[in-house]
Amino acid sequence: MSSVEEALRRIEAKAKPDQVQGMARYGMVAERRLGLSVPDMREIARQLGKNHELALELWKTGIPEARIVAAMIDEPELLTEEQMEEWVKDINSWDVCDQVCMNLFEKTPLAWRKILDWSERKEEFVKRTAFALIACLAWHNKEAEDGKFIKLLPVLKRGATDERNFVKKAVNWALRNTGKRNLNLNRAAIQVAREIQLVDSKAARWIASDAIKELESEAVQRRLRR
Numbered sequence: 474m475s476s477v478e479e480a481l482r483r484i485e486a487k488a489k490p491d492q493v494q495g496m497a498r499y500g501m502v503a504e505r506r507l508g509l510s511v512p513d514m515r516e517i518a519r520q521l522g523k524n525h526e527l528a529l530e531l532w533k534t535g536i537p538e539a540r541i542v543a544a545m546i547d548e549p550e551l552l553t554e555e556q557m558e559e560w561v562k563d564i565n566s567w568d569v570c571d572q573v574c575m576n577l578f579e580k581t582p583l584a585w586r587k588i589l590d591w592s593e594r595k596e597e598f599v600k601r602t603a604f605a606l607i608a609c610l611a612w613h614n615k616e617a618e619d620g621k622f623i624k625l626l627p628v629l630k631r632g633a634t635d636e637r638n639f640v641k642k643a644v645n646w647a648l649r650n651t652g653k654r655n656l657n658l659n660r661a662a663i664q665v666a667r668e669i670q671l672v673d674s675k676a677a678r679w680i681a682s683d684a685i686k687e688l689e690s691e692a693v694q695r696r697l698r699r
Contacts, residue, residue: 475521477530483520484538487513500639502537502566509538511572518545525551532560537569544573549580557587564598567639571605578602579609585621592628597637604632604643611650611658619658622651626665633669633677641676645683652688656697663688 485507492508521527521542528547531539540563557578564570578584584606591603607625610617629651632644648669652662663685670681687693 475524475527477527477534480517480521480527480531480542481534481536481539483517484509484514484536484542487517496568500566501568505535506537511541514538514542515545518542521546523548529556532563535563537566540569541572541576544577547577549577552577552581552583554583554587557581557583561587561591561599561602562596564602567598567601567642570598570602570639570643571609574602574605575609575613578606579613584610588625589628592632597639600632600635600637601639601643604629604640604647607647608643608650611647611654619655619661622654622658623661626651626661630665630669633680634672634674636674636676641680644676645680648680648684649687652684653693653697659688659693659697 487507487509489508489510492510493503493506496506496508497503524546525548528543531543531546534540560573564573578587588603588606591599591606594600594603607622607629611622625647629644629648632640635641635644648662648666652659652666666681666684666688669677670685672678
């Protein structure tokens with residue numbers, strides 16, 4: 474069984490310090506960042522294997538890449554609401570947020586309830602996590618019924634007036650992914666986007682117009698009709 478020291482050695486061995494400045498230009502927090510690519514982190518996670526206790530220890534390091542690897546190796550069936558709350562409060566970079574959502578949080582039934590909780594919170598990255606979770610579930614959870622996403626459309630509408638960059642981009646991502654699941658959700662998402670478009674908010678207008686452009690595009694419509 475790998476120790477946290479061994480796991481950190483593997484992570485640090487792949488460090489690319491010259492990449493950190495470029496990552497910062499894309500809005501990734503540079504503090505303590507090592508510059509690893511996602512494929513490198515996936516390979517390290519594969520080598521380490523699933524390990525809940527190691528995931529908890531890696532998260533405590535505060536290193537962005539170590540936290541992403543932690544999400545990749547954690548065991549969703551052992552994830553508790555308390556752990557989700559502890560981790561979400563630590564998130565301070567959009568890439569860590571999105572990787573935690575798609576590699577761990579989306580894989581627990583708790584995700585649906587946390588979306589509702591976190592979408593009402595004020596912290597920027599807690600709120601982003603709520604909408605990133607919707608986007609990830611819409612993308613990956615093929616078994617979820619349409620009704621689950623229909624119920625979340627009002628949550629997206631409420632979140633669309635948040636002018637903060639990392640929140641509004643996640644709302645847009647969630648709306649687009651919901652509308653790309655099937656024709657039924659495509660129509661529902663476009664309808665909500667048109668409602669959002671009427672809201673007196675610069676963020677809302679951008680979210681709506683960008684989503685409508687993609688969801689009504691010939692490429693998306695053709696794929697959904699197939």
